[in-house]
Amino acid sequence: MARALEGPVPVVVMGLGFIGQEIARAALASSEVELIGAVDTSPQLNGRPLAEVLGQPVGKLKVSDSLERALGRRKGAVLLHATGSRLPQVMDQLLEAVKLGVPVVSTCEELAFPFLKHPELADKLDRAAQKGGVAVLGTGVNPGFVMDRLVATAGQACGPVRRASVTRVVDARTRREALQRKVGAGLTEDEFFALVDKDQLGHVGLVESAALCALGLGLDCDDYEEEVAPVMAEEDISGGAFPVRKGRVAGIFQSVVGLDDGQERVRLELTIAVGAEDPRDRIEIDAEPKIVVEIPGGVSGDRATANSLVNAAPRLTAAEAGLLTVLELPAGR
C-alpha cells in the first residue's frame, strides 16, 4: 500500500541556467515539494535574491554558492541538479551531495544511464551513494522519459519484444534561442560538421536512452551505432529566434541503433530543427501485440524536463540507496 504523504519534500536547485530556473518554477508550482534553496557559483547569480533571478515571488531565498549553505539546518532535502550534460563535468558536485546524505535528481544526460560511457564513474558514484545512504538519478524528458521510460512502460503490455523504434521531431522554433544554436541552426554544412567533431553540437543522451530502452524492454544490445547529420533548410525559415536562409543548416538529425549480434533491436531517431514538420513523439514496439504510441506535437522539452525532476524528487526519498535509473521509478506521484 502506498505510503502516506508526510508533507512536501524540501528541495534545493543547483544550477540556475535556463533549465535550472524552470526547475525552480516547477518546484514552486508543486504541492509535493518545497523549494528551500538555490545554488549557483557564477558571480552574476551568487548572493542575489532568487525572486529577482526568477522574476516571481519566492520569499526571501537567496542564491547560495554552496549546497551546504543552501541546506542550512534542513534535513531530508533532495537536490535538483542542473549544471551539465556530461558526467565527468558534474561528478564532484554529485559526490559532494551524496557525502552530505542528500539524494540527487539530475538533468545530467549521461547520468541517465552512466554504465555505458562511464562505467568506472558510475561504479564510484554508486558506491558513494550507498555509503551516503541516498539515491541518485539522472532524468528529464530526453533522456529520462519520452524515448526510454515511456517506451519501457508501453512495453509492459507486450510479449517478448522483437524490435522497438522511437521517433522524436521537435520544431526548434518553439524552443529557446540557445537550443536553436545548439542544433546548428543558421550554420553552413561545413561549420556544422566542424562543431560536431569538437563535440560542441547536438543532443547528449540519445545513446543512454537507447540503452535504457533496450534494458526496459528486455532486449540485449551489444553495440550502439550513432549517427549525426544536418537538416538543411529547403527554403528560408522564419519564426525562430533568428531567420535561417535556404541552404543553411536548420537543425540536427541524430540516430542511435542498438544491435544484438548485428541485428537491429532498438532504433531512436531525433530531429531538432527550426521549421521541422509534424513535431511529434512516436513509439513503435514490434511484439505481440504490436503497440504504437503517439504524442502529437511531442512532449515539450524544457518545462517537462523540469516537471520530471520535481515529480521524481519525493520518490527518491523512499528509494533504495545507490545509482538508479528511471526504469526503477514507479508510475504514480
Added chain:
Amino acid sequence: MARALEGPVPVVVMGLGFIGQEIARAALASSEVELIGAVDTSPQLNGRPLAEVLGQPVGKLKVSDSLERALGRRKGAVLLHATGSRLPQVMDQLLEAVKLGVPVVSTCEELAFPFLKHPELADKLDRAAQKGGVAVLGTGVNPGFVMDRLVATAGQACGPVRRASVTRVVDARTRREALQRKVGAGLTEDEFFALVDKDQLGHVGLVESAALCALGLGLDCDDYEEEVAPVMAEEDISGGAFPVRKGRVAGIFQSVVGLDDGQERVRLELTIAVGAEDPRDRIEIDAEPKIVVEIPGGVSGDRATANSLVNAAPRLTAAEAGLLTVLELPAGR
C-alpha cells in the same frame, strides 16, 4: 542499481478460462518466468494435461485442483490468478495463496484498486499479505494499464494537473464471442438494461481505473459518477461472432467521472461495441505542458492483459509485502 537477474521466476496459473489460457501462453513465451503449474477446479479441466488444454507443447504439466499441489516443492513461485472480476468472489483464493507465502498478480478487476469498493476486504488482504511476507497486485490492460498506469506515467512530465480524460474505443469484432455477448451485442435495449440492473453486463474496473488515475496524477476526487448506456447498431453489422441487426444493441458505453468538490478532474470513457469506429486509446492531461497520448487501434485487450501479468511477476518477488497497485510498479522489465 538494478538487481541482477537470477534466472526465470517460477509461476503457477490459476483459472484456465480464456484469459488464463492466454496467461499460460504468455508465460511460456517469456524468458523471465517459468510456468511450473496450472490450477483449475472445474471437472472438465482438472487432471488434464495442460498441453491438451492449451493446444501446444508444455512438457508434462497437468492441471491441478489446488495451488498447493501445483506448487509441489518449488519455492519462490508467483501466482498468476485469473478466476474472477469481483474481489469478494476470489478473496478466499487470494488469502490461500498469501498464507502459503506466494505473491499474487491477478486479473481481478476490483483488486486493481480495492480500497474504493471493498475497503474492509482490502485491509484484510493487505494484512494477510504482510503476514505472509508477499505482495499482491491486481492488473491487466484495463484496469491496470491503458486507463491508469500509462496515464500516471505520462503525467510524470506534467506540472500540477487540472484534469485528465481517457477514451478507449474497442471494436468488439476483434475480440472473442464471449466478450461480444458481455457487452450486450445483439440484445434489445430493454434486455440490455435488464442485464445492467442485474450486474450481468458491462466492464468491471472502470471506477478502479479512475481512482488509480486520480491518485497517480496527484488529483483528489471525493466522488465518482458512473454511467452505462447501450451503443445501438445504426445499420446491420457483420464481421463479428454473430450478425447484429440495425436497431439492436451493438455494445456498451461506460463512463466514470471523478469529482473534487463537484469539479470534474478525471473522465474515463469506454466504448466496446461490434463495429465501433476508429478503435483507439487516447489520454489527455490538462496541465503545463498539456500532453496527449494516442494509441491508434488501441491496446489489444486479451493478449496484453496476459503480458501485463507475466511482466509484473518478476517485479513482485522484489516488492514490499502487502497490497500494491500498478502505480507502484517500476517501468522496466
